[in-house]
Amino acid sequence: MRDPLELLDVAGLLTGEERQIQETVARFLADRVRPHLAEWFEAGTFPRELAPELGRLGLLGMHLDGYGCAGTSAVAYGLACLELEAADSGLRSFVSVQGSLAMYSIHRYGSEEQKQRWLPRMAAGEAIGCFGLTEPDFGSDPANMRTRAIRDGDDWLLRGGKMWITNGSIADVATVWAATEDGIRGFLVPAGTPGFTTRTIKNKLSLRASITAELSFDDVRLPADAQLPGAKGLRAPLSCLNEARFGICFGAVGAARDSLAVALDYARERVQFGKPIAAFQLTQQKFADMGVSLGTAALLALHLGRLKDGGRLQPHQVSAGKLNNVRAALEIARECRTILGGSGITLEYSPLRHANNLESVLTYEGTSEIHTLVIGEALTGHAAYR
Amino acid sequence: MNIVVLVKQVPDSGAERSLRADDNTVDRGAASNVINEMDEYAIEEALKITEAHGGEVTVLTMGPAGASDSIRKALSMGPAKAVHIVDDALRGSCAVSTSKVIAAALGGLNADIILCGSESTDGRVQVLPHMLAERLGVAALTGARKLTVDGSTLTIERQTDEGYEVVTASTPAVVSVWDTINEPRYPSFKGIMAAKKKPVDTKSLADLGVDASEVGFAGATSTVLDHAQRPPRSAGQKVVDEGDGGVKLVEYLATEKFV
Secondary structure (H helix, E strand, O other): OOOHHHHHOHHHHOOHHHHHHHHHHHHHHHHHOHHHHHHHHHHOOOOOOHHHHHHHHOOOOOOOOOOOOOOOOHHHHHHHHHHHHHHOHHHHHHHHHHHHHHHHHHHHHOOHHHHHHHHHHHHOOOOOEEEEOOOOOOOOOHHHOOOEEEEEOOEEEEEEEEEEEEOHHHOOEEEEEEEEOOEEEEEEEEOOOOOEEEEEOOOOOOOOOOOEEEEEEEEEEEOHHHEOOOOOOOHHHHHHHHHHHHHHHHHHHHHHHHHHHHHHHHHHHOEEOOEEHHHOHHHHHHHHHHHHHHHHHHHHHHHHHHHHHOOOOOHHHHHHHHHHHHHHHHHHHHHHHHHHHHHHHOOOOOHHHHHHHHHHHHHOOOOHHHHHHHHHHHHHOOOOOO | OEEEEEOOEEEOOOOOOOEOOOOOOEOOOOOOEEEOHHHHHHHHHHHHHHHHHOOEEEEEEEOOHHHHHHHHHHHHOOOOEEEEEOOHHHOOOOHHHHHHHHHHHHOOOOOOEEEEEOOOOOOOOOOHHHHHHHHHOOEEEEEEEEEEEEOOEEEEEEEOOOOEEEEEEEOOEEEEEOOOOOOOOOOOHHHHHHHOOOOEEEEOHHHHOOOHHHOHHHHOOOOOOOOOOOOOOOOOOOOOOOOOHHHHHHHHHHHOOOO
16 A cells, blocks of 8 residues: 555545645645755755745635635645645645634734735735744743733834744744733734844754744834734634644644655565565554554544534534644654664654654644643533643 | 647556556556646646737547546646547547547637647557648647747747757647646646636537547557566676676677667
């Protein structure tokens, strides 16, 4: 079996159009991205010039309607995330943040003028967005954020800082969440606004082919129309995160599939004690467990996708998907590394790169602990966050 | 510019391919079927020409019902519409009868340029563009690595083993291309979603006024009588270096006429 997802014939559940979108992304990545991934990861860079190419395909904000966006189904978006993360989580993170956090926040909560100004350029990959919610001292507990927006006449003064912001230092516009007298509100802050500075976070062991930054706001003066008029309260940024998490449910399956495919290839070729290591029962137990785990994760993601397209997806279901699929993918990537032996610790093989990336994915956009409590609350009726 | 691109569905050349035991035709059932790779370059060239000079691109495919998959994929790259010639009697058609059917279908399409790949990855006979031009009574600009359109004048660089020839003709003409001519685009998601709404006109032999006895197995001018699997690769010849390895290698290359 070349593709371990064939085990449960997951592709048989897709429409022709969904398959073609998935195949197109896979083909683009094989041609334009995969040959360079190890190099980008090693150098700790994300090639910004890739953004217009992603835009031409229609990958940026692909599940949004109008303003130059492709307007695909949620399942098609998920499958694109799956293929992107099968290449590298850093690339999928770029697309998630651009489409599901930055563009989605403008698309859902922005004024018509804000949408016209930003969305077509963001869909084309000409403008890059980022999304600032997390702060150095407030991760899982964003309600207590320190960043403040204070009224000054008609203007706002933005004061504070954000941390762990994907695309932060390459973004042309930041969606920034700040506490105001009336509760949490969202603001669009263009790069270059006086007082707005960014610092790229170096020395990462994970998501190296992705830019992560710290954002600082030193009394940044914003006009009244910088505020996202539709966003009121913490519910707004959380709804954006829910969009991105949905993509992660599929993306994690991609990282796991790629790890497993690489380990299967290797085990068929690698001979020890006179036969391929794939023929040993201990190796087969690993493969069988991983194949089942991968297949169930894919089915779960697809189920959530169908619920989303039907308008019935609940946040706790996305939590279940992210918790299960990222955890499963991380276990698979690590187990695949054991099959690769010593070779598995270099960038020549993808599983350890995927595993390292998934350490971040396990934490960002809702930690596994928080998602556990979301599911706990859904089941018991008791919220146990504090 | 009205351009018709000939698109053939073929078994994926990157996977295992086989002929059927019963009638020696391509086993489509066992294969993963895709657009003939060279035809993607023809589609790209057609789209580039109409983007620069205006006009419309039509995809023309002759093939079984399952070829509609490849037609949708071709349309997702950008052509406006397609014609699908499908008829059970076409099974087993040789190049001569294929050119007869395609020429008949082109009759109603009013094409300024008929673009196609120089060969298909399954048949690889390379004769269809020539036969088609002959039947239509138009120029055959074949084997192009570059195509320039200037009004109704078409100029190609015809790729040869030694270099290239510059060949010019007036429209209408048949132009076949090699994969050196451009870099085919990826279909965009919008293109993929739009493709399913584009018109695909299905034509039978009766619609085209071609008699079933002239095509398929019945009218074939050449027929595959038998086929055999390629023999497995043999072990090869080992050269042991006893100080004269280089000489032995050159001797071997000389006997094989490589040097």
